[in-house]
Amino acid sequence: MPDAAQASVLERTLCTVNDAANWVSKVAFAHGVPREYELRKHTYAELKARGLGAQAAQHVIKKVRDSYTTLKANIRAGNLGKEGSKRRRKAESKAIMFRPDAAQPYDDRCLSWQYDQRTVSIWTVGGRVKNVPFVCSADALRMLQAYRKGECDLIERDGVFYLIATCEVPEAETYEPDSFIGVDLGIVNIATTSTGYLAAGRGLNRYRKRQLALRAKLQKKRTKSARRRLRARARREARHAANQNHIIAKTIVTEAERTGRGLSLEELKGIRNRVRLRKPQRVALHAWAFAQLADFIVYKAKRAGVPLVFVDPRYTSQTCAACGHVDKRNRVDQQLFICRGCGVVAHADRNASHNIATRGESVWNAGRESRAPATP
Template structure:
């Protein structure tokens, strides 16, 4: 299983300028090569290497391996789309590999190629990244994200053998309660919805103001809500997988694929429904479960909100309101999400 370890770099202002210049030069070279390759209908890595390697070395001042990685980046872009020559942003990520990237100082720093030669940049990582880097395989991407420098390192992590189970931890997914498991643990979505509304109001006010400072603030806020929500999903998925692993159970999840096409929401509910990141949560649970050896199955969600967990009776009358379940047949009462789980 391939995972990515994000290693934070802590360059000095001078080192940061060197890294920024290296990214700019590599991306300038990649954009030039993309135009040349598209004009000549040359898309394969070997053919691109033949026509451009010498020019990348002589005209752009790239080292041998930096030129090879730049050619590979353009080849990867052509694999996605050959209808146009891709243009690389000035600070777009640049792949590095072992000939131009090396870990030094017992993993506390990295030695990186730049246009001015190699520089040693301090690195910061936690226990999670250190455990992943033991399985490092392939290249790493040098990234500048919102002014911060990162190395995105590809790691080939072995999967744990799945254990056999006769019992399952049911998980009901929703908007009001992001996840509710059959043990009664509830991960509520009220705070996520509160932050979504607050961010929406802030963006609307700044867009209406339209000043230079407002536009600058909008750029700073870009992606903040998505990052917060992804952090919450990681925490929820980790808790669910750990609970299943600790008790020797598998995880049974609702298969909600295509739900946005099947559900018609009121106007005042559309933003909440669109903001519901159930697929991201499902993906996080999936890869964490594979690492832990926990089996995961998808369940058809039809009628789970109106079916009694005790007697199996299905009736619309079982749901007197959104939060409550009361079986019209056996009289079983429970919170609606817990019954569904």
């Protein structure tokens, strides 16, 4: 929460370091993206001449080199298309550029925290700026004091400055579960557990459809202000979805911790490549963050010491949880499950969650150390 003078120098600092990063990126691209030590020989003196401190110059060079490492990894993974595709050629044909307000890393030499006063002292191009107040929740402050470690990133979003700090929180000791809660993930129902909890996706899907229509209107305008509104709306939509995923993940993990049970999740990696859907369904599938919800459940479970396993999701929606009969016709529609073997009628997602729970218990028992006494 800097005052007007502090905000001005922070803004100038971000513009200066990112302008310097753009210059370093052009040098790196011209020299075939050398290693960090070699890149430092080409650029360090000029960065110092531009008014950057020693640590800030090092961080700018490292930031540029890391960005090219990320680009190379994305190309190798196929995230930018196949070789020769338009998107991949565009990415490979020019130097990486940084926005004026892009994040700048700070280490403990450039940034110090005064937790009791809730202020920071930070390096800027105008010298060291002290007593810059910061605000956060009481829980976040306790976490900062106990677990902050490594670098922090300074960013600016819509005129507001943020410090993103990394905290390494130790994992709680995992307890021995009495049983497992199966979690079935979907689009109509975001998450359904074998204990009866159901997170309906109707509200979130309705919100996404409304945002999709608004994006289409703004994209047709093709103006600078429309692009600015699109960026702001995309960030707002991402925050809304992340908040929903946090609520769902916390509810599921809290229930498992309270009842002394473990969690069993579907292994959904590559689902977008495996599933073949019609165009309206593809929009819904690609718009929802499957991986984000699973990641939230995983890290919350680790912090709480809740045992967690991943299971093969194949045929969980076609298998009867009561008798084990597998038939594609068992899944009558999105909500209804009627077993062709024993005739049981159940909610389709809840039936799948029971199958996931059973598989989770099997996986846990198979991976557990034997408790049989040693042979004399």
